[in-house]
Amino acid sequence: MKRLTWPFFLVTFLFLLSACSVLANPQLKMNESIKKVKGHYIYGHEVNTFQPCGKTKVFWVVANNGLLQTLKQSHSKYTSHPYEEVFLEIESNFLPKASDGFAMDYDGQVRIFKILSIRKKSKNDCGDVGK
């Protein structure tokens, strides 16, 4: 009996843990998958946007304070003019269009969970996907 009980409690605990993390972040639903995406990022006064490779849509960036700070500093490191683009590869999911703030002027929002790569923009950033 003991052998059966332990795995049951472990599975229940892990399920509750994942449910709590979803509840703590209402914008992240269980069925929303986190994907690796490449594209170009712009940071500047009133601009914090990401355009995926091969797409015409532009998304407002949403992230925690730490990630936003890293993006801002990295953008500054690889650019010399306001609103210059840099290459960015991220783990993220896409959210609907915002209903307030500068974000409402864009096609949707992208929530970044992890920065995989950020560097100066170059011609070959998007490979075969183009831009």
Next chain:
Amino acid sequence: MLDSSVGKNGKNSTEDVKTVQQIINLRDDLLTPLPKLVVDGKFGEKTQAAIDQIQSGLMNKPDGVIDPYGNTIKNMWPVEYAKPTGLGVRGTDSYGAGHHGAPRGRRTHDGTDYKSIAGKQVKAPLSGKITKISKPYLSGIDAAILSGVEIVASDGTTCWVWYIKPSTNIVGTVIKAGVSKIGVAKTLKNRYKNGIIDHIHIRIRTRNGAKVNPTTVIG
């Protein structure tokens, strides 16, 4: 300013009755000889009498009801604009320029930035009602420290004023352009080093969502 009609056979929701009662009290030039109303959102004989009195001064055939975007509300509280800080449009600094249409990455500046002095009062750029506290940024430190308001005018025009600290309990208040104080200007210099010009951002849309260059109406 109104979601539904107020007056004879109107829906008379508490929020809309409050808005009408505020406007009636602000238009005492049309209300005389009747006394001002208690702004409590309750529709009764006194509010109806005030509507009738005001309509009799505005139209030949008063109907005793104020409809959203109708002639009565538009005449009682006309769409008016004013410069919010008394200062001009932000010029070019190390972070870009503040005029409508200035570059913003792959887009252009959708509003107009009016120069401001941190801590100084900001007046309403549009006559209407403050409908909500509006946030220019949705996440990060900026979301916590930068705020603003949304104003809706009698014809449905909507105006957002960002980078201010809104006055306390201002949501639901009827305001007059160039007269009503809506908050105080915040500095942006803590967030953007190296010389950004302090300013407030104004964004305007018509009732059907068309973009308006604020400079064309505010100056």
